Amino acid sequence: MLRFFIFIAIILALDIYAFQAFRFMVKGRWGTILYFLITVFIIGGMVYQFSTGGRRNMSVLTQFFIVSFVILIVCKLVIIATMFGEDIFRFFKSAFANLPAGRQERNSDSFYFPSRRKFVSQLALGLASIPFASILYGVIVGRYNFKVLKYTLTFDDLPEAFDGYKITQISDIHSGSFDNKEKVDYAIDLINEQASDAILFTGDMVNNLASEMEPWKESFGRLKAKDGKFSVLGNHDYGDYVDWESAEAKVENLDNLKTIQKDMGFNLLLNEHRFIEKDGQRLAIVGVENWGAGGFKKAGDLNKAITGLNKDDFRILMSHDPSHWEFEVKDHPDHFHLTLSGHTHGMQFGIEIPGWFKWSPVKWRYKYWAGIYEDSRQYINVNRGFGYLAFPGRVGIWPEITVIELKKGGATA
Structure with a gap:
C-alpha cells in the first residue's frame, strides 16, 4: 500500500x-x-x-x-x-x-x-x-497490422529430404484481448496463404481463461499445414494470474484449454517430441512446457522432452520464453538447430527499420527479444506475437507471422 x-x-x-x-x-x-x-x-x-x-x-x-x-x-x-x-x-x-x-x-x-x-x-x-x-x-490500426516476416536458415546437417522445408510460426495469440473477428480471420487466411509444411504455435493462447478461446475456435481451426500443427504452453495458459476458487478449478481450466487445442487440430507437446518423416529421413519437433527466468513458471523439462532422440537428429525446439534458450538450451550438451520462442511481444512498443535498426525498451529485460539470433550454429527466432496483452495496441512493433525456410548447405540468407 x-x-x-x-x-x-x-x-x-x-x-x-x-x-x-x-x-x-x-x-x-x-x-x-x-x-x-x-x-x-x-x-x-x-x-x-x-x-x-x-x-x-x-x-x-x-x-x-x-x-x-x-x-x-x-x-x-x-x-x-x-x-x-x-x-x-x-x-x-x-x-x-x-x-x-x-x-x-x-x-x-x-x-x-x-x-x-x-x-x-x-x-x-x-x-x-x-x-x-x-x-x-x-x-x-497497429494491433491488427499483421506482418509476414520471412527468413531462410541454412544448415549443413539438414536431412536432404527437408531442403526447402517451410515452417510458419505464430505465438502469443492472447485470444481474450481480441475484439475484431474480421481482422483475425484475415490473419488466419494470411497464414494459410504461406502454404507452409508445418505450423508451430509457441504459447500463450489465452490471457487467463480457456473460455477466452471459445469464440475463436472456428477461426484458428481453419489453419492448415500438410505435416500438421504443433503447440506448446506459455506462462498465461496455466491460469496462474487468476484467484481461483479452488485448485480443482484451475486444473479444470488447463484441461479445458488442452481439449480446445486438440479440437482445433493442434498437437500439444508437453515436454515431449514428435517426428516428421519424409523419404526415409526425419526431423524432430521438440516441445517443452513454459520455462522462464525471473520468476516465471519453470515447468519445462528439456531432458525429458528429448528422451529417445538420437544425437544426430535434426531438432526444432518450441519453447515459449526466450530466456530458456539463453540459460539452458544453447549451452546444453545436445545440439538444438532451431528454437522458436515468443513471450516478449517486443513490448508492443518500439522502433524498427527492417534490416537496419531495431529497438524497444524490452531489450533491457530480454537479451533475445525479437527476430533471429545465432550462437554456436544454433538459431532462435523470437516471434513478436500474434495478439496483444494489457495495452490494446502496438506502436512500431507489429503483430507477426513468421515463415522460416530450411535450406541445406551454404550460408544463411
Whole structure:
C-alpha cells in the first residue's frame, strides 16, 4: 500500500511539473482544476478497474483507461524532458547572471532568474503530439497490422529430404484481448496463404481463461499445414494470474484449454517430441512446457522432452520464453538447430527499420527479444506475437507471422 501511495505522489508531482507547459493555454481557475481532474480521473479509473478484476476481464472500459494512462504518462514525460532541458539552461543562465560579472553586465544587484519562454512550452506540446498520435494509431490500426516476416536458415546437417522445408510460426495469440473477428480471420487466411509444411504455435493462447478461446475456435481451426500443427504452453495458459476458487478449478481450466487445442487440430507437446518423416529421413519437433527466468513458471523439462532422440537428429525446439534458450538450451550438451520462442511481444512498443535498426525498451529485460539470433550454429527466432496483452495496441512493433525456410548447405540468407 505504501508503494502505491508513493507511486501516486510521484505521478502527481510530475503532473504539476508538466503543467508549466500548459500555463499559457489554461485560462482561469477552472482550467487549472480541469487539467488536474483529468489526471485524477484516469488514475482513479485505472485503480478501480484493476481492483475489481480488470486484469482478468479486459473490458472496453478497462482498455480505455489503460490507453489513457499510457498516453498520459508518455506524453507528459516528453513534455517534462523538454521543460527540464530549458530549466537546466535557465539555471546556468541565472548562475552567471548573479555572479559579480553578471550583475555588472546587467547593471543590477538584485537576484535574477529567467522566466520560462512560451515557445519552449509550445515546442514541448508539439513534441508530445508525436507519441500521442503514434499511440492512437497503434490502438486503432497497429494491433491488427499483421506482418509476414520471412527468413531462410541454412544448415549443413539438414536431412536432404527437408531442403526447402517451410515452417510458419505464430505465438502469443492472447485470444481474450481480441475484439475484431474480421481482422483475425484475415490473419488466419494470411497464414494459410504461406502454404507452409508445418505450423508451430509457441504459447500463450489465452490471457487467463480457456473460455477466452471459445469464440475463436472456428477461426484458428481453419489453419492448415500438410505435416500438421504443433503447440506448446506459455506462462498465461496455466491460469496462474487468476484467484481461483479452488485448485480443482484451475486444473479444470488447463484441461479445458488442452481439449480446445486438440479440437482445433493442434498437437500439444508437453515436454515431449514428435517426428516428421519424409523419404526415409526425419526431423524432430521438440516441445517443452513454459520455462522462464525471473520468476516465471519453470515447468519445462528439456531432458525429458528429448528422451529417445538420437544425437544426430535434426531438432526444432518450441519453447515459449526466450530466456530458456539463453540459460539452458544453447549451452546444453545436445545440439538444438532451431528454437522458436515468443513471450516478449517486443513490448508492443518500439522502433524498427527492417534490416537496419531495431529497438524497444524490452531489450533491457530480454537479451533475445525479437527476430533471429545465432550462437554456436544454433538459431532462435523470437516471434513478436500474434495478439496483444494489457495495452490494446502496438506502436512500431507489429503483430507477426513468421515463415522460416530450411535450406541445406551454404550460408544463411
